[in-house]
Amino acid sequence: MGNRYEFIAPCHFGLEAVCKREIADLGYEIVKVEDGKVTFAGDMEALVRANIFLRTTQRILLKVAEFKAVTFEELFQNVKKVPWEEYFPSDARFWVTKATSVKSKLFSPSDIQSIVKKAMVERMKEHYHINWFEEDGEDYPVRVIIYKDVVTIGLDTSGESLHKRGYRRMVSKAPIEETLAAALIKLTPWNKNRILVDPFCGSGTFPIEAAMMGANIAPGMHREFQAQKWENIVSPKLFARGFEEAESLVDLSVEMDIQGYDIDPQIVKAARENAKRAGVDGLIHFQQRPVHHLSHPKKYGFVITNPPYGERLEEKEDLPALYRDMGKAFAGLDGWSEYVITAYEDAERYIGKKAAKNRKIYNGMMKTYFYMFPGPKPPRRKKPEQSEA
Structure with missing residues (x-):
């Protein structure tokens, strides 16, 4: 070999x-x-x-x-x-x-x-x-x-799927997988210097994954992998070194504005506990708040969210009003970018604007769409800032 x-x-x-x-x-x-x-x-x-x-x-x-x-x-x-x-x-x-x-x-x-x-x-x-x-x-x-x-x-070599980072014990009804949430955030130009709000945060996956990226916390640093038991193939020293490298890169002094809202107080509590287990509870502000109360005084922020899409028929009836509220809230945000993943076919119609792009993404077996409404880029600062990745 x-x-x-x-x-x-x-x-x-x-x-x-x-x-x-x-x-x-x-x-x-x-x-x-x-x-x-x-x-x-x-x-x-x-x-x-x-x-x-x-x-x-x-x-x-x-x-x-x-x-x-x-x-x-x-x-x-x-x-x-x-x-x-x-x-x-x-x-x-x-x-x-x-x-x-x-x-x-x-x-x-x-x-x-x-x-x-x-x-x-x-x-x-x-x-x-x-x-x-x-x-x-x-x-x-x-x-x-x-x-x-x-x-x-x-x-x-992984054993349990890598989306199981170990922080999510409490899960909302239709959770988004951690790996999918991370990939969707990476599809947007968001970086740790920009505001991020998730108005349907559920168990907190988008805010937590973003905070882990911002603080440079490796997703697998607190879990085990199948290959750790294969000493005939992989030296245990390599795993020890890998975990050490991950520890050395963590930066919890980073300042970020990340917020997660949900209408259900139990879910907000669960999201806080998940964030604590992920080691990022100090970097995210969770709050019970309905989507029509979504507002932010600053410009050029990001909304990245996975709103309900009515898997059950009785919920379907609530969707037009919910997506209208979302559209109105978006309209009140100055120069923001919005990214929405949903299986709801009429999302754009009720949000009230056409997405600049939408991508078809399979969430498990379910076909969903990632609607992208990018806002203007903020003016460049005088001092050399990190470039938009």
């Missing part, structure tokens, strides 16, 4: 460019960008740093094989060729946690899973000269992605 590996970072459909930029900013070479995933190259330190620092990916897969297969026999033979013994100790617990297939001849996930497992076992039998594996050691979960008959196999 050389010291250059390929890693796969799955991300939300429509947000690949954001994930790609984030990986490049960490200093790694982009190999390719496809629907819903970015492949990049690096050493084992890249595996560690990608897990700790990337905000917009779901997990990091260590790519172990890629080949074409249109029959189960081809799938079996190619999987058997992979040197699994380089990854799995003889007591490893290894299985295919997920198989996905798009536009391919082989499409039954359960068949793909069992054939890949069988081929891995055959290879291991030959190498370890054992006929039965107890599988009572560490977990080595495997993922299989088949797209247009090309099979990509990766080891899941």
Whole structure:
């Protein structure tokens, strides 16, 4: 095994460019960008740093094989060729946690899973000269992605999905995933010197993710990853160094104006507790307040929000009034930019203005739109300020 590996970072459909930029900013070479995933190259330190620092990916897969297969026999033979013994100790617990297939001849996930497992076992039998594996050691979960008959196999180094930063215990009805919230913030020109308000803050995800960016808090610095248990592949020293690097970059002295409002007092309380767990409660002001009371004396702020979109029929009737209130509140903000993610088809009509751009984004299986209403740029200050990223 050389010291250059390929890693796969799955991300939300429509947000690949954001994930790609984030990986490049960490200093790694982009190999390719496809629907819903970015492949990049690096050493084992890249595996560690990608897990700790990337905000917009779901997990990091260590790519172990890629080949074409249109029959189960081809799938079996190619999987058997992979040197699994380089990854799995003889007591490893290894299985295919997920198989996905798009536009391919082989499409039954359960068949793909069992054939890949069988081929891995055959290879291991030959190498370890054992006929039965107890599988009572560490977990080595495997993922299989088949797209247009090309099979990509990766080891899941993250374990629990990376959107689980560890701060969100209390969740509102239709929460937005942390990774998606971070990617949407990164799609806007917001930076820590600009005001940010979320008038439908729910469990606080947008304000918390923004505050973590502003204070340079790595999203994965307070959680564990599956690969930490793989001492045969990744040195524990690398994880120790990665967490140290994350600690050294945190800057809680940063001054920001970030606010989160919600009409439900219980939800506001939950958002405050989530922010506290994320270590950013001192950087965000949460308040119980309905959207029609949204106002701010200063110019050039940002609204980034995920308003209700009436998943239940009885809520649908309230939406026109709610979106009208939102539109009126936006009209009262001087020179602000507004960004709204919603599945509600009539959003623009009731907000009362046409978005400069809207992007189709899949939030889980739900098709949503990210409506962008950018405001004017603030005049440049006399002293050299941080450029608009």
